Amino acid sequence: MSIVNEIKAKTILRKHKKIDSWFISRYGMNFYRGCSHNCIYCDGRAEKYNVEGEFGKQVAVKKNAIEVLRRELDIRKRLPLIRGFMMIGGGVGDSYQPLESTYEVTRRALELMLELDFPVSVLTKSTLVERDIDILKKIDEKSSAIVSFSFSSMDERLSAIFEPGVPPPAERLASIRKLKDRGLICGMFLMPVIPFLTDTPEMIEQSVRCAKESGVDFIIFSGMTLKEGRQHEYFMDVLLDHYPELSIEYQHIYDGNKWGGASEAYYQSIHHTFYHVARKYRMPVRIPAAVYADIMNDNDKVVVMLEQIDYLLKLRGAKSPYGYAAYSVSKLDQPISKMKNHLRQLKGVGKVTESLILEILQTGRSSYLQRLMEFR
Numbered sequence: 001m002s003i004v005n006e007i008k009a010k011t012i013l014r015k016h017k018k019i020d021s022w023f024i025s026r027y028g029m030n031f032y033r034g035c036s037h038n039c040i041y042c043d044g045r046a047e048k049y050n051v052e053g054e055f056g057k058q059v060a061v062k063k064n065a066i067e068v069l070r071r072e073l074d075i076r077k078r079l080p081l082i083r084g085f086m087m088i089g090g091g092v093g094d095s096y097q098p099l100e101s102t103y104e105v106t107r108r109a110l111e112l113m114l115e116l117d118f119p120v121s122v123l124t125k126s127t128l129v130e131r132d133i134d135i136l137k138k139i140d141e142k143s144s145a146i147v148s149f150s151f152s153s154m155d156e157r158l159s160a161i162f163e164p165g166v167p168p169p170a171e172r173l174a175s176i177r178k179l180k181d182r183g184l185i186c187g188m189f190l191m192p193v194i195p196f197l198t199d200t201p202e203m204i205e206q207s208v209r210c211a212k213e214s215g216v217d218f219i220i221f222s223g224m225t226l227k228e229g230r231q232h233e234y235f236m237d238v239l240l241d242h243y244p245e246l247s248i249e250y251q252h253i254y255d256g257n258k259w260g261g262a263s264e265a266y267y268q269s270i271h272h273t274f275y276h277v278a279r280k281y282r283m284p285v286r287i288p289a290a291v292y293a294d295i296m297n298d299n300d301k302v303v304v305m306l307e308q309i310d311y312l313l314k315l316r317g318a319k320s321p322y323g324y325a326a327y328s329v330s331k332l333d334q335p336i337s338k339m340k341n342h343l344r345q346l347k348g349v350g351k352v353t354e355s356l357i358l359e360i361l362q363t364g365r366s367s368y369l370q371r372l373m374e375f376r
């Protein structure tokens with residue numbers, strides 16, 4: 001049982017500096033601080049997020065969230081908001097953790113999104129999201145909705161150790177199948193994979209195969225971070241209880257990087273494995289353009305597509321100039337269509353990038369991105 005604190009939030013919407021090409025989102029929101037799912041690797045535990053109390057046991061509920069959100073989303077004052085998906089999830093508390101069945105804050109937020117006509121993307125580890133299929137369907141019919149589940153693997157035993165408050169992987173997969181049967185777009189966030197436990201080629205392949213069989217539309221993959229302090233200590237205590245022989249391996253790859261990242265060589269090796277498995281199963285490794293192209297303005301669409309191309313090239317071990325070009329476009333303070341005869345003035349935009357951008361502006365799509373996404 002969690003200890004619940006009801007709090008009043010001053011703000012709910014979290015604005016990113018630029019469109020986020022993982023989630024295709026400029027705005028995110030959380031209704032809970034802390035999470036009784038209590039994943040051992042959760043970085044919500046890190047000091048930098050200032051979550052008060054014992055993480056995993058104490059959860060704060062933003063009781064006035066909907067009132068604040070309605071004010072923040074006032075559509076007449078905030079037209080520029082309409083870019084990409086409203087992201088519900090991530091951060092320091094799952095929006096469908098058990099308390100949600102009592103407080104229903106996430107459900108009421110979805111009702112508000114439906115009323116105000118915002119596309120929504122939900123990320124959760126909980127099967128409770130099935131309760132809201134009715135509203136998600138209506139949002140999808142009016143604008144667009146994506147529901148994604150995160151997993152560290154398909155292994156029930158490892159999940160019970162490292163995700164003690166979360167429904168087992170098989171139940172999350174069953175939820176995906178139900179949502180797919182209702183025609184919703186579903187993603188898998190295969191993140192974080194846990195070093196030396198769920199990051200092996202066999203485990204990654206099992207996850208991708210199960211995702212494919214469940215009808216998932218895309219998989220987003222990432223390794224684990226361990227920030228020094230509370231997150232690192234908590235994780236290592238549990239690791240030592242169950243897998244003491246691995247602690248030395250962890251010391252080698254987590255060497256005090258200030259963001260909690262593992263070594264570059266380690267990340268390259270797991271991404272290399274993931275690339276080959278995803279290719280084998282022809283699984284899109286980013287949200288496909290067909291899902292988002294019609295709900296975004298040109299600038300954000302160009303940024304997202306260039307960043308996706310950049311990721312896909314790097315994933316296959318190639319160099320890419322497109323991340324830098326995307327950054328330049330994200331800094332523009334005018335519609336990119338007004339610059340279409342002067343694109344080469346943008347830093348990082350050469351002849352090839354110029355032609356890519358022009359195709360996106362003319363057709364709303366990129367045939368190069370499509371080819372990379374299909375592993376051609």
Ligand code: SF4
Pocket residue numbers: 035036037038039041042043044090091092093094125
């Ligand atoms: S579900 Fe997400 S927010 Fe909750 S404990 Fe797990 S990783 Fe953290």
